[in-house]
Amino acid sequence: MGGGGIGSWRAWQRSISAIPRVLTTVPIRDPIKIIKPALFVLMLVPLALLIQKGFTHRLGANPILKIEHELGDWGLRFLLMTLAFTPLRRLTGWQPMMRLRRMFGLYVFFYACLHFLTWLVFDNSLDIHDIARDIAKRPYVTVGFSAFVLLVPLAITSTNKMVKRLGGRQWRKLHSLVYPIGTLVILHYLWLVKADRHLPIIYGLILIGLLATRVPGFFKRIPVPASRRIAPPPVRTVPQPT
Amino acid sequence: MLIKKPPDIKPSEITSKSLFLRRREFLSVSINSTAAIATAGLAGGLLAPSAAQAGTKLQGIVKSPFSTKEELTPYEDVTTYNNFYEFGTNKEDPAEYSKDFKPLPWTLKVEGACNKPGTFQLEDFIKPHQLEERIYRLRCVEAWSMVIPWVGFPLADVIKRFEPTGNAKYVAFTTLLDPKRMPGQTNSVLDWPYVEGLRMDEAMHPLTILAVGLYGEMLPNPNGAPLRLVVPWKYGFKSIKSIVKIAFTETQPPTTWNMVAPNEYGFYSNVNPNHDHPRWTQKKERRIGDLFKRPTLMFNGYADQVASLYAGMDLDKYY
Numbered sequence: 001m002g003g004g005g006i007g008s009w010r011a012w013q014r015s016i017s018a019i020p021r022v023l024t025t026v027p028i029r030d031p032i033k034i035i036k037p038a039l040f041v042l043m044l045v046p047l048a049l050l051i052q053k054g055f056t057h058r059l060g061a062n063p064i065l066k067i068e069h070e071l072g073d074w075g076l077r078f079l080l081m082t083l084a085f086t087p088l089r090r091l092t093g094w095q096p097m098m099r100l101r102r103m104f105g106l107y108v109f110f111y112a113c114l115h116f117l118t119w120l121v122f123d124n125s126l127d128i129h130d131i132a133r134d135i136a137k138r139p140y141v142t143v144g145f146s147a148f149v150l151l152v153p154l155a156i157t158s159t160n161k162m163v164k165r166l167g168g169r170q171w172r173k174l175h176s177l178v179y180p181i182g183t184l185v186i187l188h189y190l191w192l193v194k195a196d197r198h199l200p201i202i203y204g205l206i207l208i209g210l211l212a213t214r215v216p217g218f219f220k221r222i223p224v225p226a227s228r229r230i231a232p233p234p235v236r237t238v239p240q241p242t
Numbered sequence: 243m244l245i246k247k248p249p250d251i252k253p254s255e256i257t258s259k260s261l262f263l264r265r266r267e268f269l270s271v272s273i274n275s276t277a278a279i280a281t282a283g284l285a286g287g288l289l290a291p292s293a294a295q296a297g298t299k300l301q302g303i304v305k306s307p308f309s310t311k312e313e314l315t316p317y318e319d320v321t322t323y324n325n326f327y328e329f330g331t332n333k334e335d336p337a338e339y340s341k342d343f344k345p346l347p348w349t350l351k352v353e354g355a356c357n358k359p360g361t362f363q364l365e366d367f368i369k370p371h372q373l374e375e376r377i378y379r380l381r382c383v384e385a386w387s388m389v390i391p392w393v394g395f396p397l398a399d400v401i402k403r404f405e406p407t408g409n410a411k412y413v414a415f416t417t418l419l420d421p422k423r424m425p426g427q428t429n430s431v432l433d434w435p436y437v438e439g440l441r442m443d444e445a446m447h448p449l450t451i452l453a454v455g456l457y458g459e460m461l462p463n464p465n466g467a468p469l470r471l472v473v474p475w476k477y478g479f480k481s482i483k484s485i486v487k488i489a490f491t492e493t494q495p496p497t498t499w500n501m502v503a504p505n506e507y508g509f510y511s512n513v514n515p516n517h518d519h520p521r522w523t524q525k526k527e528r529r530i531g532d533l534f535k536r537p538t539l540m541f542n543g544y545a546d547q548v549a550s551l552y553a554g555m556d557l558d559k560y561y
Contacts (some may be wrong), residue, residue: 060334061315061323061530062386125534133523140521191521194384195502196331196431 013091020094032096039100043107046074047114068118075111076185078104080206083182087213102158105178109155116148140191147184150177179214182207298460300373300393308449309377310543315388315530317457323530324464325382326483327432328417328424336464339425345461345468345484354414354490357405364468368454370403371395375458376451378474380481381513381542385535387527392472393455398446406442406490413445414438414495415471416487424484432498438482439495439509440473443551449474449544452485475544477511508561512552513542517561 028034050067053059059066082104089097124130134141154175156162163171186207189200212218326336329343348364373393381387401413419435421427427434444450453472454461461467466483473480479499489495499507506520515525515538526535541548552560 061319062333062528064528064533065386122533123528123535130523130526137518138522195327196429 016088017092017094020092020096030096032099036100036103040103043078043103046070047111064118064122068115068123071111071115071118072189075108075115076189076203078108078111079178079182079185080203080210082108083178083207083210087210087219090213090219106155106158109151112148112151116145140188143184143191144188147181147188150181150184154178154181179211182211297462300455300458300460303373303375303393303458306374306376309375309391310379310389312377312379312389313531314377314391319530320388320390320456321462321464325384325478326426326464326466327429328426328434328436328484329464330426331429331431335426340463340467343423343463343467345463348468348486350469350485351487352404352489353487355407355410355492356490357407359404367469368395371399373454374451376453376472378449378472379542380472380474380478381527381538383477383479383507383511383519383524385522385524385527385538386530387538387542388530391457392451392453393458394451394453394472396448397450397452397471398448400452400488401445404490409492410490411442412491412493412495413440413442414487414489414491415440415482415485416489417482418484418486433501435486436482436498437495438471438480438497439491440471440480441494441551444473447548447551449547475513475541475548477507477513479507480511510552510557510560512548512557512561513538513540514557514561515540517558 050059050070054063054067057063082101085098085101085104089095120126120131124134135145136142154177157166157171157174166174186200186204189203190197193200322337323333324336325333326340329336329339346364349361350364350367351359351361353359373395375391375393377389377391379387380390397413415438417436418424419427421434440450451472453466453470454468456462456465461470466481466485469485470483471481471485480497494509497507497509499511500509513524518524524538527538528535539545
């Protein structure tokens with residue numbers, strides 16, 4: 001089973017790493033220039049569908065709750081996708097894909113904002129007293145709100161200018177906040193469901209998997225296809241003193 | 243020019259294959275229901291006993307002074323937004339997965355500390371009672387609410403018929419256990435069958451009813467067909483659905499959600515805006531159809547009628 005597993009893993013990896021090669025054979029100098037606007041529109045589709053269903057009364061008996069949950073779900077899904085960039089790049093070696101990551105991250109923030117606003121306006125009628133009490137007293141609100149607050153500096157420092165100003169190392173340090181944010185979001189989901197925890201557990205396992213790829217040495221255990229193996233530097237014999 | 247000759251048989255007249263294959267079943271159902279109508283006397287002409295008849299209009303319903311005059315939640319919302327984990331945990335699941343559920347024929351067992359225990363066909367069980375319309379507020383523990391025109395009869399009248407003995411301090415209810423008919427029961431999210439209970443004085447209270455219908459028709463499947471409890475001053479989950487057993491007990495019976503999370507759901511589970519669920523507030527609720535939330539009322543607005551049941555009790559302890 002182990003051999004078969006490795007074999008199929010290789011096949012899978014080969015097909016994944018074929019994607020950038022196929023993309024580079026497309027007679028377009030920079031495929032990202034096409035992929036990016038296409039994804040930009042695609043990632044608005046969940047919102048467009050909500051709006052369309054809202055106006056045609058197809059959100060069920062409790063449309064506000066449905067909207068709130070859908071917006072939260074999409075924020076979380078895009079967050080997991082954002083976290084998938086680094087391991088995918090490691091697997092494919094396709095560097096240009098990283099130019100899409102910021103858009104994913106900003107979409108996380110976009111859906112999180114709408115989710116948060118729905119809660120502020122419709123669940124709490126913007127009543128500051130109620131809002132403050134809920135944040136302080138309800139653990140699921142506390143962690144959800146914390147995740148949202150932590151997203152703000154990441155969104156603010158997402159511009160090229162800010163990256164330059166902070167410097168790569170600082171910027172990366174700040175943006176590693178995305179790991180606690182992901183964890184808080186999963187807790188937020190787990191603590192608010194009544195009894196059926198299937199979905200938050202599935203999302204939680206995906207998050208754990210994605211975080212595991214950050215553990216140093218994770219990719220060393222995965223065989224790299226020969227075609228992509230970097231040739232080791234020639235061994236130079238150091239002359240020994242006689 | 244080509245003039246098309248109309249086909250001899252219109253497509254609309256062709257019996258679908260699936261229906262054709264079920265022709266014997268159709269025949270046997272019709273024969274059975276005809277026989278049943280002839281013999282059962284229709285629970286005083288109120289309830290058609292043939293299967294798959296949920297939605298049948300109920301006759302001879304009288305109004306009740308206990309009804310609220312608030313605006314009714316639309317039938318569509320009442321029947322498509324339900325917590326009925328026997329048919330799935332999403333609100334839309336019960337409407338979807340109870341489509342094939344055939345509530346009738348239905349057998350109900352009455353047992354425990356009473357002089358007249360027994361097993362009854364639903365029609366016979368209902369027959370002695372005058373059906374009333376009771377328009378009640380329903381407040382779910384998840385902070386949403388509806389206004390539903392139930393059709394039923396006081397549980398007190400039922401209890402009197404079975405002559406509970408002096409040992410009967412509580413009334414326990416059990417939902418049907420049949421994973422084949424209730425697919426949600428294959429999911430171990432709750433400990434099946436669903437059980438609920440009331441203290442005897444709560445069960446005897448005139449607001450407490452057994453419902454067999456809503457909006458003037460037999461209970462739709464997602465709402466707990468064919469027989470359910472309705473206790474309007476308690477959170478919705480106390481109003482157990484699809485009841486197959488009623489038992490008089492001396493000790494407080496176990497209740498399903500209390501077993502799932504005793505710190506979150508108590509035996510009493512009275513609607514109480516001053517006692518928050520540990521994970522969310524109970525101060526407000528969204529009436530289905532509203533954009534914004536409204537304040538939740540003590541005992542769901544039935545405090546004048548029921549507060550005396552709990553006089554001297556610490557409602558933060560007995561939540």
